[in-house]
Amino acid sequence: MEDLLRTAVERMQSAGAEFCDAKYQLRKSTSIRIVDGSVRTLTEQSLGGACFRARVGGSWGYATTVQLDKKTLLESCLQAAKNARLGGALGARIPDSPSRNRQVRADVRVHPDDVPIEEKLGYVVDLDKAQKIDPRVANSNSDYRDEVKTNLLVNSFGSSLKWEEVRTRLIAFTIASDGGRQEMYFEIADGTKGFELMKKNDVTAMGKLSGEEAVKMLAAKKPPSGYMTCISDPKNTGTLAHEVIGHASEADEIVQERSFLTGAVGKRVASDLITMVDDGTIKGAYGTIPFDDEGTPSSRTVIIENGIYKGYLQSLETAADMGATPTGNGRAQDFGRRIWVRMTNTFFDAGDWTLEEMIEGVKFGVLADKSISGMEDPVGGGFEAKTLRGFVIENGEIKDMIRSFTTTGSALEILKTTDAVGDHVQLDGGMCGKGIEDFVWVSGGGPYCRSKLVVGGG
Amino acid sequence: MDLDSIMSSAYRAATKEGPDQVEIYGVATRTLSLYVDDSAVKNIEEKIDQGLIVRIADGKRLGQSSAACSTLKEAELTARAAVRTARLSPVDEMFRQFPAAGGKVRVRPRVWDENVAHLSGQELVDIAKLIVDSSLEGDKIKVPRGMVRTASLESKVRNSNGVDVRHAGTMIYLNFTTMTNGAKPGEGVESFYSPHLSGLDPTAIGKSLREKAMASSKTVAFKGKRKGTTIIGPDNLADMLMSSAGEALSAENVHRKRSRWIGKVGEEVTSRSITVKDDPSDGRGMLSASYDDEGVAASKKTLVEKGVLKSYIYDSYNASLDSIEPSGNGLRRRPDDVQGIYLDPVGVSPMNMVVTPGRKSKEELIASVDDGVLIDRVAHPEVNPITGAFGLEVRCGFIIKGGEMVKTIDRALLIGNMFDALRNVHDIASDSTVFRSCIVPTVSFDGIELVGSG
Numbered sequence: 001m002e003d004l005l006r007t008a009v010e011r012m013q014s015a016g017a018e019f020c021d022a023k024y025q026l027r028k029s030t031s032i033r034i035v036d037g038s039v040r041t042l043t044e045q046s047l048g049g050a051c052f053r054a055r056v057g058g059s060w061g062y063a064t065t066v067q068l069d070k071k072t073l074l075e076s077c078l079q080a081a082k083n084a085r086l087g088g089a090l091g092a093r094i095p096d097s098p099s100r101n102r103q104v105r106a107d108v109r110v111h112p113d114d115v116p117i118e119e120k121l122g123y124v125v126d127l128d129k130a131q132k133i134d135p136r137v138a139n140s141n142s143d144y145r146d147e148v149k150t151n152l153l154v155n156s157f158g159s160s161l162k163w164e165e166v167r168t169r170l171i172a173f174t175i176a177s178d179g180g181r182q183e184m185y186f187e188i189a190d191g192t193k194g195f196e197l198m199k200k201n202d203v204t205a206m207g208k209l210s211g212e213e214a215v216k217m218l219a220a221k222k223p224p225s226g227y228m229t230c231i232s233d234p235k236n237t238g239t240l241a242h243e244v245i246g247h248a249s250e251a252d253e254i255v256q257e258r259s260f261l262t263g264a265v266g267k268r269v270a271s272d273l274i275t276m277v278d279d280g281t282i283k284g285a286y287g288t289i290p291f292d293d294e295g296t297p298s299s300r301t302v303i304i305e306n307g308i309y310k311g312y313l314q315s316l317e318t319a320a321d322m323g324a325t326p327t328g329n330g331r332a333q334d335f336g337r338r339i340w341v342r343m344t345n346t347f348f349d350a351g352d353w354t355l356e357e358m359i360e361g362v363k364f365g366v367l368a369d370k371s372i373s374g375m376e377d378p379v380g381g382g383f384e385a386k387t388l389r390g391f392v393i394e395n396g397e398i399k400d401m402i403r404s405f406t407t408t409g410s411a412l413e414i415l416k417t418t419d420a421v422g423d424h425v426q427l428d429g430g431m432c433g434k435g436i437e438d439f440v441w442v443s444g445g446g447p448y449c450r451s452k453l454v455v456g457g458g
Numbered sequence: 459m460d461l462d463s464i465m466s467s468a469y470r471a472a473t474k475e476g477p478d479q480v481e482i483y484g485v486a487t488r489t490l491s492l493y494v495d496d497s498a499v500k501n502i503e504e505k506i507d508q509g510l511i512v513r514i515a516d517g518k519r520l521g522q523s524s525a526a527c528s529t530l531k532e533a534e535l536t537a538r539a540a541v542r543t544a545r546l547s548p549v550d551e552m553f554r555q556f557p558a559a560g561g562k563v564r565v566r567p568r569v570w571d572e573n574v575a576h577l578s579g580q581e582l583v584d585i586a587k588l589i590v591d592s593s594l595e596g597d598k599i600k601v602p603r604g605m606v607r608t609a610s611l612e613s614k615v616r617n618s619n620g621v622d623v624r625h626a627g628t629m630i631y632l633n634f635t636t637m638t639n640g641a642k643p644g645e646g647v648e649s650f651y652s653p654h655l656s657g658l659d660p661t662a663i664g665k666s667l668r669e670k671a672m673a674s675s676k677t678v679a680f681k682g683k684r685k686g687t688t689i690i691g692p693d694n695l696a697d698m699l700m701s702s703a704g705e706a707l708s709a710e711n712v713h714r715k716r717s718r719w720i721g722k723v724g725e726e727v728t729s730r731s732i733t734v735k736d737d738p739s740d741g742r743g744m745l746s747a748s749y750d751d752e753g754v755a756a757s758k759k760t761l762v763e764k765g766v767l768k769s770y771i772y773d774s775y776n777a778s779l780d781s782i783e784p785s786g787n788g789l790r791r792r793p794d795d796v797q798g799i800y801l802d803p804v805g806v807s808p809m810n811m812v813v814t815p816g817r818k819s820k821e822e823l824i825a826s827v828d829d830g831v832l833i834d835r836v837a838h839p840e841v842n843p844i845t846g847a848f849g850l851e852v853r854c855g856f857i858i859k860g861g862e863m864v865k866t867i868d869r870a871l872l873i874g875n876m877f878d879a880l881r882n883v884h885d886i887a888s889d890s891t892v893f894r895s896c897i898v899p900t901v902s903f904d905g906i907e908l909v910g911s912g
Contacts, residue, residue, distance in 0.1 A: 042547045046525035062503035066526040089498035138715035175716045227911040256496045258602040375837035379645045384837035384851035406849025456871040456909045458847035
């Protein structure tokens with residue numbers, strides 16, 4: 001395959017590509033889903049194919065195929081070059097880069113390929129059983145997924161890279177009902193890890209916790225609404241980092257002058273308590289990658305340092321456009337999708353407050369507990385973060401549990417109101433879309449943070 | 459290797475292993491996409507995809523395997539993996555059988571358009587340029603991002619109970635954003651969904667994008683709280699309905715005790731002005747088809763009639779739990795993308811959820827509101843599928859006073875519960891727009907709260 005990809009690169013160059021790459025990717029996974037004790041899904045998946053990408057002027061042409069015979073592959077690469085010529089956009093030339101020749105195996109202790117499917121199933125059965133701790137648990141759901149992704153990339157820099165990524169994820173998701181009302185809770189464990197993630201994780205405790213908390217949620221009250229103090233837990237802090245600043249720091253948004261952070265380097269954008277980083281090199285984190293999908297090694301990028309905006313996340317293209325250095329953030333969902341500038345592991349760095357100290361200082365506010373999802377707004381500088389539940393804080397004390405709510409506000413105003421940052425960083429994995437498509441694995445997090453936001457929930 | 463050959467190879471290989479039941483779902487697709495960045499054509503992509511998912515029942519043990527497949531050997535490996543997973547799986551006492559053959563064709567929607575299937579890259583460029591050119595207004599507006607995706611799909615389902623059906627469809631989906639230049643940029647967003655090219659009017663889309671961006675540039679942050687009539691258009695309402703009513707109608711969710719409409723067939727669940735149908739005969743529907751993705755004949759069904767819940771929707775598994783025939787709602791396909799469909803498990807979903815429109819035009823509906831808000835754009839119109847609660851960041855809305863739109867707002871949260879909102883429908887407009895797998899009108903609701911800062 002490597003020889004074929006190299007030939008494809010040569011043909012795309014002959015067809016006018018100023019830069020091009022050829023990639024083969026194989027993604028193999030095992031998925032198990034147990035619902036109320038029944039195995040609803042036990043499946044093995046295999047998604048393999050090739051992607052050819054050529055650049056002419058400022059336009060890209062892609063051609064992807066799952067037909068891997070020589071004739072189809074060499075026809076596809078020419079289609080990519082043809083598509084690139086059709087675009088006609090102007091753009092900077094991708095500067096030459098030293099060629100890289102490396103092979104990287106995933107750094108895992110127990111490779112999923114070495115674990116029998118029966119053993120994987122056993123853990124998921126235990127997770128599901130453990131959720132049924134109370135008659136009010138109406139529905140238990142347990143999901144396991146491991147994925148082994150093998151990439152082979154050849155490009156017109158002369159690089160030839162082969163690397164492997166392994167991810168494992170386990171989810172307990174419980175619905176509780178008291179007859180009239182239903183509420184949900186979930187627990188997730190994940191990482192760029194092998195089956196050691198399961199062996200180290202007490203699945204019974206995880207399932208039990210999900211069941212117990214779902215039942216407690218039945219007593220949760222309607223959240224307050226309005227502009228108020230909000231202490232975000234590490235998951236919600238991660239969503240804030242990701243949605244408020246992370247997406248707006250993706251350099252394709254900057255090149256298009258679509259982001260409110262265009263021209264922000266060197267300016268104060270947050271209180272001096274805030275330092276924010278994107279780091280694709282953190283061992284075991286869900287968004288960690290050895291190389292991005294363009295073959296650039298992943299790296300640590302400081303986005304905000306003590307409140308001052310420092311820099312953007314770059315792909316080969318945006319780095320060329322801005323005269324910057326690629327940061328290893330050119331990522332695609334899979335071989336069949338476009339490469340965009342994307343985050344990896346994005347988080348606020350630690351401060352020196354304890355959670356107790358933060359709560360003590362709040363006259364009235366909420367503690368946001370467990371993030372569900374978020375949505376960026378690079379143009380308007382807003383954001384939306386949905387929280388599974390929370391707690392009212394009154395006169396420095398935790399009071400009632402409240403059900404799901406949403407937080408929003410102006411990104412720059414919020415970060416300037418941050419007056420306390422916790423002393424411990426936690427990362428949690430998830431999926432991130434560019435808008436509502438093109439999902440890649442990432443993680444986000446940070447410490448507990450105290451800010452002022454608009455809060456409300458139905 | 460063509461789809462028929464790899465499906466036959468997988469079927470033979472699976473049968474040879476001796477399981478009780480075999481089902482093969484195969485799909486071959488071609489996608490041609492174009493991306494606009496910064497008002498210029500940035501990417502053109504052609505994608506050829508083909509794959510299988512093999513489901514096996516060995517007694518009451520179920521397993522499956524899926525793969526991108528282009529060779530007979532890959533098809534055989536996929537089939538054997540499915541048999542292996544079935545034999546490792548615990549017994550599922552609730553399982554009966556894969557769908558039986560014999561369901562007569564009840565609907566024949568026109569969802570194949572040769573013009574879409576054979577669209578060239580140059581034709582796609584021409585469409586995109588027309589949208590961009592119609593959006594621009596001097597140096598006031600730009601098109602930072604846009605995408606046009608066209609696709610054709612051929613899918614087949616074959617099982618050991620005699621099911622052997624084929625579906626072919628095309629789709630065109632586009633999503634563009636415009637943005638005004640200046641210190642406080644406004645953003646406009648437009649989408650289009652259709653199996654056919656004929657309904658696409660790039661100039662009208664461009665004009666709407668321009669107008670929306672200009673309107674959005676005039677927003678002011680909403681302050682305080684208000685509760686009045688809230689008008690929600692099809693582009694937001696479709697997702698809000700699918701993630702609430704769509705989930706509550708699913709027999710899977712009913713059986714798992716996570717539907718809000720458990721045991722409510724025959725009862726009033728919405729305002730009497732609401733009628734919801736699943737209409738796979740409608741050629742505008744992105745998922746309309748003669749058969750669902752398990753090979754069950756699809757049919758037109760009334761799900762909610764004048765507020766009363768008439769029936770749930772079923773795939774074969776959940777139908778067998780209730781000892782009834784499946785309703786043809788076992789779906790793998792998606793309304794906006796055809797890549798990798800063979801990787802997705804069967805889910806229970808309306809094929810084409812249609813809300814019956816009202817009589818007033820959208821303009822008349824707005825004019826009839828004394829004190830309200832028209833929501834133009836929210837961050838992401840999703841609703842908690844379990845509880846129905848929502849809190850949506852409003853990125854552009856219009857305050858209505860005395861039937862007139864008097865102010866453009868942003869920075870607010872729209873707060874409510876979708877199941878409650880469906881019981882508090884104020885009025886329904888006569889428009890109807892396709893959005894993903896829904897065709898819905900503009901609807902106004904009472905009781906939804908708007909909260910801003912200050």
